[in-house]
Amino acid sequence: MKKTFKIIGFGLLSIVIFFIAITAVSMIGSVDKEEVLIPYIKSAMPKLTTWNISEYKALMSEQAINGATPEQWNLYLKKFSKLGTLESVGTPELQSWKTMSGIPNGKTTYAVYLVPLVFDTGDAHVELGLQHNKNRTEINSIRFLSNILIQ
Numbered sequence: 705m706k707k708t709f710k711i712i713g714f715g716l717l718s719i720v721i722f723f724i725a726i727t728a729v730s731m732i733g734s735v736d737k738e739e740v741l742i743p744y745i746k747s748a749m750p751k752l753t754t755w756n757i758s759e760y761k762a763l764m765s766e767q768a769i770n771g772a773t774p775e776q777w778n779l780y781l782k783k784f785s786k787l788g789t790l791e792s793v794g795t796p797e798l799q800s801w802k803t804m805s806g807i808p809n810g811k812t813t814y815a816v817y818l819v820p821l822v823f824d825t826g827d828a829h830v831e832l833g834l835q836h837n838k839n840r841t842e843i844n845s846i847r848f849l850s851n852i853l854i855q
Contacts, residue, residue, distance in 0.1 A: 741815055741834055744841045745796045749819065749830070752846065753790035755781045765835060765842040784848050786855075787823045794820030799831070812837040814844070825852055 751759040757777055761769055772780065801815035813836045821828045833845035 740836060740841060741817070742796055744834070745817060745819055745832060746793055748832075748843065749793045749821065750790060752830075753787070753821075753823075755785040757781060760846075763843050764846070765844050768842070768844050768846075783853060786825070786852050787821075787828055787848065787850055788825040790821060790823055792822045794822070796832075810838065823850075826850070828852070 748763050751763060757774075760777070760781075769777075796817040796819045799816040799818050801813065803811055803813045805811050815834045815836075817832045817834065819830045819832060821830055828848060828850035831845075831847040831849065832843055835842055835844050
């Protein structure tokens with residue numbers, strides 16, 4: 705009976721150690737979000753709020769920019785431009801993040817931030833999905849949140 709409990713205890717301990725090791729390994733290669741992603745957001749927001757498609761192409765991942773046709777992008781940017789002129793960018797709030805390892809690309813950190821914005825038309829938020837890999841940060845998704853866009 706003691707031998708059975710020892711085997712079960714050793715098995716459970718092994719499983720716990722395995723998951724702790726996986727978490728530690730994934731954390732080692734993740735980007736420092738405070739030093740890299742926050743400054744990226746602060747520098748990207750004034751460019752994104754020019755409502756110019758060339759700025760979006762420069763800041764977004766290829767997959768994200770190709771997720772919509774040029775006609776759809778023109779429609780989105782026309783709708784977003786109702787927000788007006790950007791006056792200030794608040795402190796980005798981290799919503800979620802994960803680091804994934806892949807053989808061809810190495811470690812990639814994905815993060816979602818909610819950023820408060822003030823436009824000349826009022827307050828709004830933007831939800832930014834970011835990815836960081838090989839010292840390059842790109843926007844994977846962008847979603848502006850404001851009552852003005854509903855009208």
